[in-house]
Amino acid sequence: MSAKIVTMTSGKGGVGKTTAVANIAVALASTGARVCCIDGDIGLRNLDVVMGLENRIVYDIVDVIEGRCRLRQAMIRDKRLPELYLIPAAQTRDKSAVSPSDMVRLGEELRNEVDWVLIDSPAGIERGFRNAIAAADQVLVITNPEVSAVRDADRVIGLLEAEEKGNPFLIINRLNPSMVRNHDMLSAEDVLDLLAIRLIGIVPEDENVIVGTNRGAPIALEAKSMAGQAFRNIAQRLLGQDVPFLELDNRGGFWARLQRIAGRK
Amino acid sequence: MGSFFDRITGRKRSAKSAKERLQLVLIHDRTDMTQVEMEALRDDILAVISRHVDIDPEGVHIDVERDGREQRLVADIPLRSIARRRSG
Numbered sequence: 001m002s003a004k005i006v007t008m009t010s011g012k013g014g015v016g017k018t019t020a021v022a023n024i025a026v027a028l029a030s031t032g033a034r035v036c037c038i039d040g041d042i043g044l045r046n047l048d049v050v051m052g053l054e055n056r057i058v059y060d061i062v063d064v065i066e067g068r069c070r071l072r073q074a075m076i077r078d079k080r081l082p083e084l085y086l087i088p089a090a091q092t093r094d095k096s097a098v099s100p101s102d103m104v105r106l107g108e109e110l111r112n113e114v115d116w117v118l119i120d121s122p123a124g125i126e127r128g129f130r131n132a133i134a135a136a137d138q139v140l141v142i143t144n145p146e147v148s149a150v151r152d153a154d155r156v157i158g159l160l161e162a163e164e165k166g167n168p169f170l171i172i173n174r175l176n177p178s179m180v181r182n183h184d185m186l187s188a189e190d191v192l193d194l195l196a197i198r199l200i201g202i203v204p205e206d207e208n209v210i211v212g213t214n215r216g217a218p219i220a221l222e223a224k225s226m227a228g229q230a231f232r233n234i235a236q237r238l239l240g241q242d243v244p245f246l247e248l249d250n251r252g253g254f255w256a257r258l259q260r261i262a263g264r265k
Numbered sequence: 266m267g268s269f270f271d272r273i274t275g276r277k278r279s280a281k282s283a284k285e286r287l288q289l290v291l292i293h294d295r296t297d298m299t300q301v302e303m304e305a306l307r308d309d310i311l312a313v314i315s316r317h318v319d320i321d322p323e324g325v326h327i328d329v330e331r332d333g334r335e336q337r338l339v340a341d342i343p344l345r346s347i348a349r350r351r352s353g
Contacts, residue, residue, distance in 0.1 A: 147283050147290075154291050157334070183278035190284050194291060196333040 003111040006118050006238065007040075007136035011152030013123030015144045016173040019209060020231065021120040022050045023220040027235035029084035030220070034114040036075060038106075039089035040132040041122035042097060048088045052216020053078060062090035065102045071109055080221065085114070095127040100134035107135030116238075125159055133160065138238075139168040140200065145175050145186040154195055169200035171234065176205045177248040201234035203227050204248050292329045296336050303329070310340060319345040 008017045008024075021037055029035045038061060039047035048054040059074040064087065078084035090097060103119075110117050121132030133139055139160055143153035153170075160168050172188050179185035186194075188202050206227035212219040219228040220235075229246060236243045293299060298306070307327045314320055324343040329336050 147287055150287055151290060151294065155294060158295060161334070180280070183280045186280050186283050186287075190280065194284070194287050196331075 003034075003036075003114050003117050004137050004238075005107050005111070005135050006116065006138045006140060007121055007132050008118065008140050008142060009121035009129060009132060009156055010123065010142045010149070011125060011156040012143075012149045015142055015149050016203070017123075017142055018046050018050050018120050019213065019218075020140075020142050020171060020173060020203070020234075021047060021118050022218040023228070023231035024235050024238070025051075025084060025116075025118050026078075026081065026218045027220040027232040028116050028118075028238065029078070029081040030232075031235065031239065032083075033116055033239075034083035035116045035118065036085040036087060036110055036114045038087045038117065038119045040103075040119050040128060042089045042128065043091065043094045044122065045089040045091045047120050048076075048086060049216060050213055051078060051086055051218065053086050053088075054216070057088050060088045060090040061106070062093050062097045064106065065098055071106075071113065075113075080217075083114070095122070095131065098131050100130050103131045103134040125156065129156075129159075133163065133165050136165060139165050140171055141168045141195075141197070142171040142173050143191065143195070144173055145180070145188070145191055150186070150191055150194055157195060157197060168197055170195060170197050171201045171203065172199070173203045174205045175202055175248065181249060199245075200237050201230055202245055202248065203230040203234075204246070288331065292331060292336055295334075296329060298329075311342070314342060321345050 008021045010017050025035045025037045037047060037051070039045055041047075042062065045060075048057060053076050056076050059069040061074065063069045064071055064074045074087050075085040076088065078086065107117060117135075119132050119136065122128035141153050141156055141160075143149045157168060160166065170192065172191050175188060176185055180187045188199070192199055204226050206219070206225060208222065208225050209219050209227050212222070219225045220231040222228045226246070226248075233243045233246065310327060311320065311322070311325065321343040324341075326339075326341040328339055330339050
């Protein structure tokens, strides 16, 4: 069996790429799949702390590419799940240490080792982005319901079309249902209408995401979290299952009913 | 917040502004054409057509419209009828 290579990108920084990679990886690995994440942000290593693996790094991606270690030696195993690995970014090098063809070669080698490779792209549209998408079979574009994030996502989608990495899937992250209800935040429908690509997930804003990051324990491990559920659903959709989108506007209490009666939906 | 307050003061909800502004900005990003260049294109189109036929400049609509991820230039240019030209 040969792995599928999925790259997470956004253009704009800070929209949740790294968190999404960590969570989708955990969710895929929980189904029994073999998963390897790659931190593509060379010089600004982050995926290791989000996953809670920062103390176990010996080798990094540049060590593999430059032949200082074998692939398996750079794959840090996550102890919570049987087959979840991370290849960390190099911290003391810059993006020019890796080329798109290096990434294609690394991807090909990983295809025989795992079922899924998830690549976390750096922000921006330069070398690091090109490296991150070079080996991808599928690109996920993540955005927030906010003007600058949507604009940058559109730019990235245009670049992916030009690179013939077409048909990316969209993740709308940090949607605040009560702001949407008050018409003070773009709705998922608005963002989808503007970007016009296939939607694969809507993740609600959730304070527990930060709590999880603080602990190095991705929220997708928490059965009760709404955001965790949204990430697990994205993993299921990547696996080809038809999962309905979460009902985020679930304030079924007195106030919600009153608002509905008052005609404010 | 205060959506009731917004309604009585007539202030537009911010989500609507965001969407309208993005619709315009994405058209320009995708076509790599600024508002000024768009105006120049519009003037050129009208100049060429006017060389052949009388047009009614009041009713002209030339705009870039979005259709999924594609943009199309849509021109609606009313022509003056001969009768009106003579009487006018």
